[in-house]
Amino acid sequence: MKRVKLDEEEQEILDAYESGEFESVLTDERKKSIEQAAAATFKKDKRINIRLSGRDLSALRRRALEEGIPYQTLVASILHKYVSGSLYDATANKGN
Numbered sequence: 544m545k546r547v548k549l550d551e552e553e554q555e556i557l558d559a560y561e562s563g564e565f566e567s568v569l570t571d572e573r574k575k576s577i578e579q580a581a582a583a584t585f586k587k588d589k590r591i592n593i594r595l596s597g598r599d600l601s602a603l604r605r606r607a608l609e610e611g612i613p614y615q616t617l618v619a620s621i622l623h624k625y626v627s628g629s630l631y632d633a634t635a636n637k638g639n
Contacts, residue, residue, distance in 0.1 A: 587619070
């Protein structure tokens with residue numbers, strides 16, 4: 544198993560957690576607020592219809608099967624990552 548290198552502060556936090564000295568300061572009110580934000584983030588309340596080539600749909604279904612998730616979930620995840628800026632085209636700047 545590969546060990547992650549921690550900085551001093553991270554190591555102190557880990558040591559405190561492992562020794563049982565770490566105490567959360569998360570209040571019930573803050574926890575409820577975080578839960579509501581998370582629920583709103585993943586709420587799927589809109590539908591779209593798109594046309595794809597048979598080849599692309601087959602590839603999506605194959606990749607989803609490899610990941611163990613429904614292909615619609617994979618498509619929604621890809622779109623979410625793209626619009627949130629965490630998915631980018633790795634080939635876009637290859638020539639530069």
